[in-house]
Amino acid sequence: MHGAALFLRAGPDGYEMRRAGDPYGLIHTVPQVMAWNVQLAVQRLEHIARWTQILTLASPNNLIPSDAVRIILSRVSAAGKEEPVDTTGVVRLEYELRDGKWRPPAFRINLTNTSSLTLFCMLFDLTEGKAVQPLLGRGVWLEPGQEIAVGEGRPLIAHLPDDLWELGITQVRDTIKLIVSTGESDANLLAQEDLPMRPNRETAYQGPRRTNNTLERLMRRVITRSVARRGGGEEAIVYWNSAEVTTLTVRLRPDNEL
Numbered sequence: 001m002h003g004a005a006l007f008l009r010a011g012p013d014g015y016e017m018r019r020a021g022d023p024y025g026l027i028h029t030v031p032q033v034m035a036w037n038v039q040l041a042v043q044r045l046e047h048i049a050r051w052t053q054i055l056t057l058a059s060p061n062n063l064i065p066s067d068a069v070r071i072i073l074s075r076v077s078a079a080g081k082e083e084p085v086d087t088t089g090v091v092r093l094e095y096e097l098r099d100g101k102w103r104p105p106a107f108r109i110n111l112t113n114t115s116s117l118t119l120f121c122m123l124f125d126l127t128e129g130k131a132v133q134p135l136l137g138r139g140v141w142l143e144p145g146q147e148i149a150v151g152e153g154r155p156l157i158a159h160l161p162d163d164l165w166e167l168g169i170t171q172v173r174d175t176i177k178l179i180v181s182t183g184e185s186d187a188n189l190l191a192q193e194d195l196p197m198r199p200n201r202e203t204a205y206q207g208p209r210r211t212n213n214t215l216e217r218l219m220r221r222v223i224t225r226s227v228a229r230r231g232g233g234e235e236a237i238v239y240w241n242s243a244e245v246t247t248l249t250v251r252l253r254p255d256n257e258l
Contacts, residue, residue: 005052006045011256044195051130055175056189057242064241068115069142069180071245076106076155090173093158095251102251106155109176113142119180120185123150126175128193129161134187135176141184160251171250181240240255 014030030041074082085091093105113119122139124132160172182196
């Protein structure tokens with residue numbers, strides 16, 4: 001279908017689905033085209049749609065500059081040495097051959113508030129498996145000039161899953177998405193697992209609830225995919241913006257080795 005964002009195909013072995021623009025084929029599947037699997041296929045399409053909405057979530061205004069909080073990403077060597085990298089393009093993270101084994105790359109992320117505002121920061125890893133993983137819990141406040149290390153400074157590890165690698169996939173993209181705002185929200189509202197695992201039921205919508213501010217109401221609309229509605233009671237108007245860094249994790253196969 002022209003302009004379609006999601007594609008679904010029913011074949012003799014089950015349903016196959018993907019998002020338009022994914023770098024490789026129909027990787028999300030539901031085995032067997034049976035009546036009881038139709039609902040599962042719909043749930044997975046909704047899972048992909050939520051991930052896409054979060055990926056493209058953008059502020060309708062620029063009252064907070066997109067670089068108000070700077071994302072600093074550094075590669076970490078086996079010896080623990082940090083090498084800051086340019087995040088204006090795709091950041092390449094490669095497996096390294098050490099002691100006869102391919103080791104996954106490590107990196108660190110720091111956030112620096114370069115603005116004159118106290119800002120609430122939520123940081124997510126959006127994987128190609130369509131997971132949304134909060135990297136700062138529900139989020140943290142940053143004072144002007146303050147810098148924090150994600151994960152308390154411990155190196156983060158970039159993985160290319162074995163099951164994809166065994167199918168011949170040698171690289172995967174992750175999007176590190178930062179959302180900053182003048183009001184507090186809960187990043188866990190957007191959390192979901194990689195497909196083919198089912199969505200995280202702990203963060204699923206459980207009926208109308210009061211929202212703290214306009215950003216949190218928008219986040220709840222992402223997980224419910226509902227039309228706009230006002231929350232109950234007083235709802236603070238907050239200003240927000242977002243920024244992204246894309247990483248490419250590369251894991252060569254034996255026939256690619258030098």
